[in-house]
């Protein structure tokens with residue numbers, strides 16, 4: 482068993498990471514490709530990329546599933562605004578996102594499912610929920626009845642009043658006359674004029690957003706997912722709703738460890754499309770290397786909320802240059818430089834809920850030490866750094 486501890490957003494504490502098998506199922510909510518991706522997305526997916534690499538280093542096999550929410554309210558709204566076919570809009574933005582992720586050296590997830598390829602599975606779960614009496618159908622739409630599950634609010638720890646407030650800010654319609662409770666969320670939405678739709682037992686319509694992720698995660702990872710992740714803005718209502726509907730359908734615990742990344746801020750507010758304060762990967766590409774961007778992002782803990790500053794990127798660039806300098810040093814023939822303490826420190830940082838800022842600091846100190854070394858053999862130290870670079874996803878290789 483490894484010493485890895487992960488902060489579980491559900492228990493709100495760091496927990497020892499335990500699995501029954503050496504294979505870990507990881508599901509990370511992917512993008513809704515209605516617009517360009519920004520550095521906030523890059524922070525989330527780079528953080529999970531490091532998690533996958535580190536789990537591999539610890540000897541776990543990882544099945545990493547990241548979905549593409551290729552149909553939802555935002556895509557439909559944007560496609561109307563731009564007068565562009567919704568599928569084409571999604572396809573173009575998804576391709577750009579994947580290009581950005583490749584540039585950042587984020588490894589491809591093992592499975593990259595699209596919501597529209599899983600409509601049948603979604604319908605199956607909705608039927609189950611109806612049968613179990615936790616959902617109801619009205620005029621071709623199906624809703625999850627939140628009062629049927631006392632556990633609603635278990636992840637976000639929000640009061641019903643707060644939940645309703647936030648849900649309304651995020652697209653919930655509390656005045657929908659078909660609903661029994663304003664907080665009930667939609668599992669299947671009856672077709673509205675001009676919207677894409679699929680046939681279902683309740684007539685033409687489309688799935689609700691939450692059911693998409695419940696379906697895709699369990700389709701590839703089974704009823705219980707080891708780690709489910711995403712940005713912390715997804716905790717409520719998205720992940721909260723995923724829990725109740727999945728557990729009501731399967732009768733099994735849905736997720737063992739919930740991991741959420743912090744939100745980036747820029748110019749004093751959360752970086753978001755609606756506020757327009759975005760820094761795009763495309764802009765950073767013009768001035769910085771992918772290594773520098775990764776070093777910058779990973780010098781913040783994945784759960785931290787931080788303000789984006791360009792001076793941080795310049796610092797990251799200097800760190801990258803230092804790492805490259807080490808690469809060019811020639812090894813001496815004397816006694817080996819002792820790296821045990823550095824290795825331990827680095828592993829302790831990574832095991833402590835993936836403390837990448839501390840791990841990078843240790844790597845920087847070791848790099849400085851190698852450069853100052855006049856007589857000792859540094860090849861062991863360089864070999865360790867090489868492994869650490871790989872886990873951070875940095876492409877600074879030794880010959």
Ligand SMILES: [Zn+2]
Pocket residue numbers: 509510511694719
């Ligand atoms: Zn999701």
